[in-house]
Amino acid sequence: MKVLVTGGAGYIGSHAVVELLESGYQVVVVDNLCNGSEVALSRAEEITGKKPTFVRADIRDRPALDTLFALHKIDAVIHFAGLKAVGESVGKPLAYYENNVNGTLVLCQAMEAAGVRRIVFSSSATVYGNEAPIPYIETTPRGTTSNPYGTSKAMVEKVLEDIADADRRWSITLLRYFNPIGAHPSGKMGEDPLGVPNNLMPFIAQVAVGRRDELTVFGNDYPTRDGTCERDYLHVVDLAKGHLKALEKNTKPGVNVYNLGTGMGTSVLDMVSSFIRVNNVPVPYKLGERREGDLPAFWADASKARDELDWVAEKNLDDMMADTWRWQSRNPNGYRLL
Numbered sequence: 001m002k003v004l005v006t007g008g009a010g011y012i013g014s015h016a017v018v019e020l021l022e023s024g025y026q027v028v029v030v031d032n033l034c035n036g037s038e039v040a041l042s043r044a045e046e047i048t049g050k051k052p053t054f055v056r057a058d059i060r061d062r063p064a065l066d067t068l069f070a071l072h073k074i075d076a077v078i079h080f081a082g083l084k085a086v087g088e089s090v091g092k093p094l095a096y097y098e099n100n101v102n103g104t105l106v107l108c109q110a111m112e113a114a115g116v117r118r119i120v121f122s123s124s125a126t127v128y129g130n131e132a133p134i135p136y137i138e139t140t141p142r143g144t145t146s147n148p149y150g151t152s153k154a155m156v157e158k159v160l161e162d163i164a165d166a167d168r169r170w171s172i173t174l175l176r177y178f179n180p181i182g183a184h185p186s187g188k189m190g191e192d193p194l195g196v197p198n199n200l201m202p203f204i205a206q207v208a209v210g211r212r213d214e215l216t217v218f219g220n221d222y223p224t225r226d227g228t229c230e231r232d233y234l235h236v237v238d239l240a241k242g243h244l245k246a247l248e249k250n251t252k253p254g255v256n257v258y259n260l261g262t263g264m265g266t267s268v269l270d271m272v273s274s275f276i277r278v279n280n281v282p283v284p285y286k287l288g289e290r291r292e293g294d295l296p297a298f299w300a301d302a303s304k305a306r307d308e309l310d311w312v313a314e315k316n317l318d319d320m321m322a323d324t325w326r327w328q329s330r331n332p333n334g335y336r337l338l
């Protein structure tokens with residue numbers, strides 16, 4: 001079976017490429033490298049001994065996609081490509097809707113023309129909006145999103161639902177990720193954010209490796225156990241495996257939606273102390289103001305993925321901490337040499 005992975009040179013996509021190759025799939029990656037690295041793909045080859053085909057192109061480039069589908073007999077698409085920085089999306093809504101929404105439209109049009117109608121889409125827990133009861137469960141309707149990134153994910157979900165309603169030959173899986181962290185246990189692949197990391201785990205790792213002086217904990221007056229926000233962190237390899245389960249199990253027509261998370265909340269202070277304990281490295285931090293837009297706590301009800309996809313997160317927080325540090329300490333500057 002041949003799978004097209006859009007955004008396969010990025011953080012989650014590259015981990016999915018490894019799992020696909022290890023499970024015997026043929027893999028074609030399309031990525032414009034706006035936030036990914038070809039080095040990630042050579043590392044995937046080092047890990048698996050198998051080479052994914054790489055096409056450097058933008059998913060909004062319809063002729064390039066038509067050529068790709070003509071050259072490769074693709075059976076299914078896993079669609080990771082998109083922009084993902086919440087803060088940036090507030091200042092650049094056009095770029096986010098253009099890339100995330102229009103990119104998906106062009107991709108689906110090219111798929112339709114090529115007769116490929118199976119897609120697994122990277123959605124996010126953010127589509128539950130600000131008011132959903134915890135734990136988040138798939139039966140809760142999408143809520144009000146508070147930034148263009150989140151809205152773009154909700155819009156793409158709706159577009160894909162409408163495509164499946166209009167033509168029952170489409171088989172669509174929406175995977176709502178909670179907070180993916182960690183790295184490949186080989187230490188060869190991991191998260192490599194450009195500039196100052198927005199997210200907690202890469203920030204902690206960069207403080208530990210000496211690239212940043214200290215972490216600021218955004219708020220300690222939330223109504224949680226220790227006053228800091230709680231999130232459902234899951235290992236990126238578990239998340240990658242969820243995509244294979246979606247490919248294997250979801251072959252029926254229509255739209256299926258699944259949360260991918262552990263079902264457990266962990267606080268910011270627990271994250272910092274786990275990293276220090278597991279890796280025996282200091283992580284200086286200070287308590288600071290709340291970050292605008294942060295919710296106090298949310299985590300997944302992950303029982304639907306367990307029951308229907310036979311998927312559960314297998315790795316624990318200690319694995320996430322150890323694997324993050326193995327990657328960061330061996331690759332202090334990520335995939336860049338300097």
Ligand code: NAD
Nearest residue numbers: 007009010011012031032033034035036058059081082122
């Ligand atoms: P990433 O930025 O590391 O990977 C995205 C990849 O897509 C990059 O390699 C980038 O170069 C590529 N890309 C972007 N726009 C493109 C385009 N128009 N054409 C071709 N390639 C393009 O991000 P990630 O963390 O691996 O996230 C993958 C997907 O999962 C994204 O859609 C993201 O919104 C979604 N997601 C991520 C998280 C998270 O915390 N990382 C959480 C929920 C959902």
Ligand code: UD1
Nearest residue numbers: 086124126179198199200203216217218229231268293294
């Ligand atoms: C963020 C996005 C969310 C996206 C998710 C994917 C925002 C507002 N939300 O969620 O849409 O789906 O990433 O992973 O950006 N923190 C600190 N100090 C830091 C960085 C983070 O204390 O330097 C705290 C945050 O306040 C939060 C927690 O750590 O409580 C996790 O933050 P982050 O990794 O950015 O994830 P989310 O906020 O859950």
